[in-house]
Amino acid sequence: MTLADSQQQRLLEHLRQAGNRPVAFAELHADGIDFPAAVVSELELHGYAIERVYDHEQLVGVRLLHPKQDTDMPAARRRWWRLWK
Numbered sequence: 182m183t184l185a186d187s188q189q190q191r192l193l194e195h196l197r198q199a200g201n202r203p204v205a206f207a208e209l210h211a212d213g214i215d216f217p218a219a220v221v222s223e224l225e226l227h228g229y230a231i232e233r234v235y236d237h238e239q240l241v242g243v244r245l246l247h248p249k250q251d252t253d254m255p256a257a258r259r260r261w262w263r264l265w266k
Contacts, residue, residue: 192220193229196245203234203242 192214196204209217221231221243230246 188214188220189224189227192217193224193245196231196243199244201244203244205242206240208242 191212192209195209195212195214206217209220214220225231231243232246233243234241
């Protein structure tokens with residue numbers, strides 16, 4: 182397991198434990214994730230649906246969305262699949 186993989190796993194676990202509550206980047210950084218915004222982007226590239234939560238146009242944090250269908254398929258492929266259904 183590489184450092185990036187362990188950071189991604191730690192971030193995912195933190196988001197899963199938070200449930201529907203948004204998690205601030207500062208909180209993720211304090212949990213040992215060096216560049217949380219970059220790790221969130223990497224996870225999105227791997228197909229995880231992560232929402233950025235705003236309050237009065239200011240970023241509050243991020244939370245993991247749980248798609249109701251095609252959960253094993255990466256996000257890019259799900260978008261392509263919906264076009265042809």
